[in-house]
Amino acid sequence: MMVRINLLLLAALVACALSLVTSRHQARKLFVDLEREQSQSRAYEVEYGQLQIEQSTWAMPGRVEKIAREQLHMQLPAPGRIEIIDAAAR
Amino acid sequence: MRAATRSHAGRAAPKLPRLRAPLVFGALLALFAGLLGRSFYLQRFDNAFLQEQGSSRYSRELDVPAHRGRIVDRFGEPLAVSTPVKAVWAWPDKVNATPEQLRALAAALEMPSALLTQKLAQDSDFVYLKKPVAPEVADRAAALNIKGVHDENEYWRYYPGGEVMSHIVGFTGDRDVGQEGMELAQQLWLGGKPGSRRVIINRRGEIVEDVASIRAPQEGRDLALSIDSRLQYLAFREIKAAVEANKAKAGAMVMLDPRTGEILALANWPSYNPNNRSRAARDKMRNRALIDTFEPGSTLKPFTIAAALDSGKFAPGTIVDTSPGRFSIGRATIHDAHREGVLTVEQVIQKSSNVGAAKIALSLPAETMWRVLSDAGFGTPPMTGFPGEVSGRLRPAKSWRPIEQATMAYGHGISVNLVQLARAYTVFANDGELKPVSLLKVDAPVAGRPVLKPQTARAVRHMLEMAVLPGGTAPKAQVSGYRVAGKTGTAHKLDGHVYANNKYISSFVGFAPASNPRLVIAVMLDEPGGDQYYGGAIAAPVFSSVMGAALRMLGVPPDAPVTNVILPADSPEIREET
Numbered sequence: 001m002m003v004r005i006n007l008l009l010l011a012a013l014v015a016c017a018l019s020l021v022t023s024r025h026q027a028r029k030l031f032v033d034l035e036r037e038q039s040q041s042r043a044y045e046v047e048y049g050q051l052q053i054e055q056s057t058w059a060m061p062g063r064v065e066k067i068a069r070e071q072l073h074m075q076l077p078a079p080g081r082i083e084i085i086d087a088a089a090r
Numbered sequence: 091m092r093a094a095t096r097s098h099a100g101r102a103a104p105k106l107p108r109l110r111a112p113l114v115f116g117a118l119l120a121l122f123a124g125l126l127g128r129s130f131y132l133q134r135f136d137n138a139f140l141q142e143q144g145s146s147r148y149s150r151e152l153d154v155p156a157h158r159g160r161i162v163d164r165f166g167e168p169l170a171v172s173t174p175v176k177a178v179w180a181w182p183d184k185v186n187a188t189p190e191q192l193r194a195l196a197a198a199l200e201m202p203s204a205l206l207t208q209k210l211a212q213d214s215d216f217v218y219l220k221k222p223v224a225p226e227v228a229d230r231a232a233a234l235n236i237k238g239v240h241d242e243n244e245y246w247r248y249y250p251g252g253e254v255m256s257h258i259v260g261f262t263g264d265r266d267v268g269q270e271g272m273e274l275a276q277q278l279w280l281g282g283k284p285g286s287r288r289v290i291i292n293r294r295g296e297i298v299e300d301v302a303s304i305r306a307p308q309e310g311r312d313l314a315l316s317i318d319s320r321l322q323y324l325a326f327r328e329i330k331a332a333v334e335a336n337k338a339k340a341g342a343m344v345m346l347d348p349r350t351g352e353i354l355a356l357a358n359w360p361s362y363n364p365n366n367r368s369r370a371a372r373d374k375m376r377n378r379a380l381i382d383t384f385e386p387g388s389t390l391k392p393f394t395i396a397a398a399l400d401s402g403k404f405a406p407g408t409i410v411d412t413s414p415g416r417f418s419i420g421r422a423t424i425h426d427a428h429r430e431g432v433l434t435v436e437q438v439i440q441k442s443s444n445v446g447a448a449k450i451a452l453s454l455p456a457e458t459m460w461r462v463l464s465d466a467g468f469g470t471p472p473m474t475g476f477p478g479e480v481s482g483r484l485r486p487a488k489s490w491r492p493i494e495q496a497t498m499a500y501g502h503g504i505s506v507n508l509v510q511l512a513r514a515y516t517v518f519a520n521d522g523e524l525k526p527v528s529l530l531k532v533d534a535p536v537a538g539r540p541v542l543k544p545q546t547a548r549a550v551r552h553m554l555e556m557a558v559l560p561g562g563t564a565p566k567a568q569v570s571g572y573r574v575a576g577k578t579g580t581a582h583k584l585d586g587h588v589y590a591n592n593k594y595i596s597s598f599v600g601f602a603p604a605s606n607p608r609l610v611i612a613v614m615l616d617e618p619g620g621d622q623y624y625g626g627a628i629a630a631p632v633f634s635s636v637m638g639a640a641l642r643m644l645g646v647p648p649d650a651p652v653t654n655v656i657l658p659a660d661s662p663e664i665r666e667e668t
Contacts (some may be wrong), residue, residue: 028298035297049160049173056168056250061323079570079638080652084645 149290149301156282157245158266159310161259163319164531168250169259172266175222175246178231182210182217184238191236198230222246253361254326257377258317261364275475282310314531316352321345321640325355332632333359337619342379344508344612348516350532351525381478383505387581388442389599390501392550395439397462398450399546406436406549412445419493424448439553440562444500451499452492460487465541466514467524468506474529482506512612515599519607522547551575555604560656567600567630568655569638571648576600578625593617598629602637603649611637
């Protein structure tokens with residue numbers, strides 16, 4: 001009787017030990033994935049920063065004005081041709 | 091043993107030497123004791139070293155980088171952004187490379203071969219080959235595997251606004267630490283602190299477990315300035331054009347919102363590009379609007395008049411006799427640039443009469459005048475937090491002699507910076523309240539400090555409106571569609587301790603729309619070298635063009651018909667000196 005219980009407990013122990021090993025392995029694998037995703041996210045952040053610099057460099061008022069004047073031949077309307085609508089009054 | 095004894099029972103046991111068994115037993119015991127001792131020693135005394143050796147085989151301490159916060163304008167447009175780059179450096183005396191390798195390195199770094207050779211020939215232990223370089227470029231260089239050539243991670247700060255924003259934003263120096271402007275002033279807020287953590291890595295160098303965070307990284311925080319990029323560009327463009335057209339030494343412009351005290355634009359010319367400042371002269375980096383003072387001249391007269399009205403001794407219609415355009419105090423004589431005769435207090439501002447202002451000032455106690463000037467913020471720093479901002483000079487009233495009180499009435503013997511001057515005018519724009527100025531975006535409404543009675547502020551506002559109409563000193567400051575109020579200044583410049591005859595500072599300070607002021611603009615031109623030097627002739631037009639464009643950009647409803655601008659046809663505008 002005792003022998004049987006002991007065997008059963010041994011089997012349970014071995015099963016537990018093996019599952020610990022696999023879950024540990026799983027955890028490490030997932031952690032590696034997490035790290036990879038995190039470094040990817042950092043890389044995206046860096047790229048976002050660079051794109052922001054690029055965007056604001058392209059959108060500098062000086063450049064926009066130059067293109068509007070020289071390439072698109074736009075001009076400021078005379079003050080008399082500007083109507084200002086009060087947004088709050090509508 | 092028992093079995094063996096039994097099997098040999100038949101024969102007599104071989105006779106062993108008597109001492110053999112104890113000897114063997116003793117030797118085994120000694121070995122065993124040695125083993126125990128050794129393991130005790132390892133556990134007890136050598137433990138730290140062994141632990142370290144062990145962990146170094148699987149755990150690593152990694153730096154966790156923290157980047158510096160961005161600086162953005164009031165609408166979130168980036169003005170300064172950090173991005174990781176690499177710096178490629180070398181130990182020249184350890185570099186051991188074939189000419190082909192060096193050529194390949196130069197190609198990888200996108201630099202001329204000759205420059206690379208020249209850098210490596212330098213007689214120093216350490217030399218930067220190129221920085222900043224994009225990480226991909228540095229990786230290509232590292233792939234060549236040249237001995238003595240290394241790279242390191244760094245952050246590089248980019249300033250998309252370039253020379254337009256440089257005086258406010260400033261720049262960072264080595265190791266991404268603020269060195270000038272708001273970068274320096276807000277270093278604690280912007281700067282990130284890199285952290286580090288201990289991890290376990292596997293055979294392939296991948297991180298498999300986080301053991302502990304040794305220091306949590308602290309990311310830099312973003313900083314929102316009060317600047318409006320579009321208005322800033324407008325101000326910069328116009329001040330630059332004005333400095334060049336008038337052959338001035340320098341110029342500055344400040345634009346602020348009188349309701350919140352926020353500085354919407356602050357432009358200086360000459361300027362520099364913070365992205366490439368290796369050749370920029372120190373002088374060009376001066377933010378003249380905040381760290382230089384000047385004697386303001388006539389732009390200070392409204393405060394004299396305000397003190398007079400506030401005291402109750404004068405009313406806008408009170409008569410002041412300014413004839414014959416000269417006024418002697420002791421040995422000194424004050425002149426008007428033009429003779430006016432009998433004027434009302436209102437007309438003293440409109441015509442900018444020095445004699446009138448001086449006479450009014452002398453009929454007031456020095457304390458009264460001092461209090462108005464001091465409450466309007468003169469003599470105290472504007473508290474923008476900008477590094478190096480100055481307080482200007484306003485001497486205590488007790489030490490004023492009559493001639494000093496008289497000259498101070500029209501802005502001499504007192505020094506101010508341009509931001510102080512613009513801020514002081516918020517008193518007239520805000521019915522007597524002075525708002526604190528800020529270079530940072532203000533979200534909550536700010537409490538002002540009452541300086542003048544509201545009716546005094548409104549009366550001076552009316553006088554300032556008259557000054558820009560025909561008959562005043564600055565009809566060129568008028569803006570089509572809006573009522574404008576403002577005052578010119580043309581001050582002789584101090585050259586050491588004497589006033590230079592032909593060096594002037596021309597200025598204009600004003601606000602609009604006069605019915606409900608939304609913008610205060612102060613313009614200053616230092617030593618205009620052209621034919622014209624009166625504030626009304628050169629500073630007022632700059633004010634007018636910037637004010638008109640800015641109000642339309644902000645969508646401020648006009649408070650006057652668009653045909654309101656009347657310029658005197660042939661008579662030249664009234665001149666003023668100081």
